[in-house]
Amino acid sequence: MSLVEPDDIDGGESLSLHQRILSDIREKILSGAWAPGHRIPFEHELTARYNCSRMTVNKALSQLAKAGLIERRRRSGSFVRQPQSQAAVLELHDIRIEVEALGLPYRYERLERLKRRSSAEDRGLLGLSASGPVLALESLHFAGERPFALEQRLINLSAVSEAADEDFLDIAPGPWLIGRVPWSEAEHRIRAMAADETIADALDIDAGAPCLVVERRTWSAEHPVTHVRFIYPAESHTLVARFTPSQG
Amino acid sequence: MSLVEPDDIDGGESLSLHQRILSDIREKILSGAWAPGHRIPFEHELTARYNCSRMTVNKALSQLAKAGLIERRRRSGSFVRQPQSQAAVLELHDIRIEVEALGLPYRYERLERLKRRSSAEDRGLLGLSASGPVLALESLHFAGERPFALEQRLINLSAVSEAADEDFLDIAPGPWLIGRVPWSEAEHRIRAMAADETIADALDIDAGAPCLVVERRTWSAEHPVTHVRFIYPAESHTLVARFTPSQG
DNA sequence: CGTTTCAATATGTATATACATAATCGCTAT
DNA sequence: ATAGCGATTATGTATATACATATTGAAACG
Known part of the structure; x- marks a missing residue:
């Protein structure tokens, strides 16, 4: 259930960390590994996992929320949303x-x-x-x-x-x-x-x-x-x- | 040609500064006041104008760039883009x-x-x-x-x-x-x-x-x-x- | 037993700072 | 002239920090 192995973090392409976190989580959701309703790791957990600051994690999660993939609730955490109304x-x-x-x-x-x-x-x-x-x-x-x-x-x-x-x-x-x-x-x-x-x-x-x-x-x-x-x-x-x- | 009078800054609703900057600039562009090709004030100018940090301005401008309204060029500044290919x-x-x-x-x-x-x-x-x-x-x-x-x-x-x-x-x-x-x-x-x-x-x-x-x-x-x-x-x-x- | 209060918690927003990177300007040496 | 070089500049990304705000859960109280 781990997002990435700590060692993999520097093994990637020249993606920015921000982009990296974004695509990792998106992949989890789209592949179905994290079903609708699943609670995404807290910001501080991702901070530890990616060894970066909370601001970076926050920016990525905010972006996913704006895109409608996840829903963020204060004090509760962030959750994978139900498949949205389809739009093309x-x-x-x-x-x-x-x-x-x-x-x-x-x-x-x-x-x-x-x-x-x-x-x-x-x-x-x-x-x-x-x-x-x-x-x-x-x-x-x-x-x-x-x-x-x-x-x-x-x-x-x-x-x-x-x-x-x-x-x-x-x-x-x-x-x-x-x-x-x-x-x-x-x-x-x-x-x-x-x-x-x-x-x-x-x-x-x-x-x-x-x-x-x-x-x-x-x-x-x-x-x-x-x-x-x-x-x-x-x-x-x-x-x-x-x-x-x-x-x- | 000023975005807002300094005094107006606190006169607004309970919008976050970030949202405020975003909608201000968007309005300028959509209304035609800033035509395609127009150079948007530099981050440090907006920083002074809204009396906030560069990070806040940067976040807003990055968002406008991602939305395709403006184009950002290093060393040159940010510019209003030509009307994009229409998408619905x-x-x-x-x-x-x-x-x-x-x-x-x-x-x-x-x-x-x-x-x-x-x-x-x-x-x-x-x-x-x-x-x-x-x-x-x-x-x-x-x-x-x-x-x-x-x-x-x-x-x-x-x-x-x-x-x-x-x-x-x-x-x-x-x-x-x-x-x-x-x-x-x-x-x-x-x-x-x-x-x-x-x-x-x-x-x-x-x-x-x-x-x-x-x-x-x-x-x-x-x-x-x-x-x-x-x-x-x-x-x-x-x-x-x-x-x-x-x-x- | 139900209600109120309060502390803990996770996210939201903003700051100051630092260094990287790309593009441009102007100077210099050829 | 001009090709190359370095300084300058604006943006790109990340950090550490601070405080605000909404919500939850549990303790205190009537």
Whole structure:
């Protein structure tokens, strides 16, 4: 039941002690050797075991607690938590990068650009309470000859006024916004949908064909910035999300 | 351009200094006041500004760096990073909880249960290299009277031998596995698909209707544990993922 | 017997200090 | 000029120490 033999301590790689303690304990938990509910050695025990100061041990344990692997209780000690609610990290790439990763030539085409006062629907999508100017954009992303995704976007001009002067013919709104607007929060909705006439037409697929729809709403410091809907033909797209419990 | 007035320092809530520094700087970055590339005050400046030790400042900055908001360079200082590649945290609930959250009665029904040696397809789905015993399960999750999701699952019996003795008539494989097997990693694939005859039949929808498919592969300490495919009728399901840049 | 009080304990936060390490600037010798 | 060298600087990691705080367990008390 020992974490490491004292002699092993200096035998490791050039990992910092802090990292060493972290990965040791994480390993114990993930391998199941320490089941949920198991009490982890007290800080002073780990201090002795690793022959280091309490601060170092404390930093490692605090980190494990923040990652949700363990729970710390004063006077009682630290305990392995029940397996957490599962959460996955979903990487949302730039469409250009995605297409180029497939080895296909990327092309972007702006279809429509309309400046208007926000309709009730616009406000619903953006999460705006009051009316104001918005920019509505519709664009196509191509992989080689075939349409890869249809993009329907709303930009809140009250939050990003410079967008009013941009025609978005040469640059897609996504890359344009990134780097210009620091975003603090985003919400995604992912669903399946049958293509209606308009969408089928744009994507060059049959009406009624299944599509994957990814909608993203972005805020920057409490202000709604943009709402975007990407529509992918089912065959062309799979989202991949990978999960590793802790962020060591 | 000052972070806080010296007098304000004690005027705050009962936040720890560490938390205080963290949220102050995060606010500056997210609000855009400190643009990407901006150099953050040196540790010794913050030390003076908050009237605290370098360790405290260092801990806060290290945390911001780990969260990806800033980049630290020796001898040069710390800088606000370019907006990172977007990543979303996708919560994957238990289906029972999901259904009950809709206010509908939940019911589970096991359709098929088959123990067999892994086929080539099974091995592909599970990520197994060698052949071995697997358990194939097909089940339906209901919301009220209507089918809510079809579950197609493979369990690697070499990793979870107890599953061979369970009939899964009264408990769904998901809840059964959770808590029994500590899982270390999972991979999700999310896509849209048209329902074929079999699926349409099980879910009581039209053949060709769009469905959302979520596939999950789970490992525990390097061993493949299970592969599951949830098929939802498009109308019944939307995945929601929310993102906040830092995990303060 | 139940309640209150108090001491012990483990974690939480902060300090001052020390030395290691990487990157940069400026000086010097070629 | 420039290649190399060393001093300087900011961060990285660790230590010993101190006191705060929440919680538990046991002793003291009504």
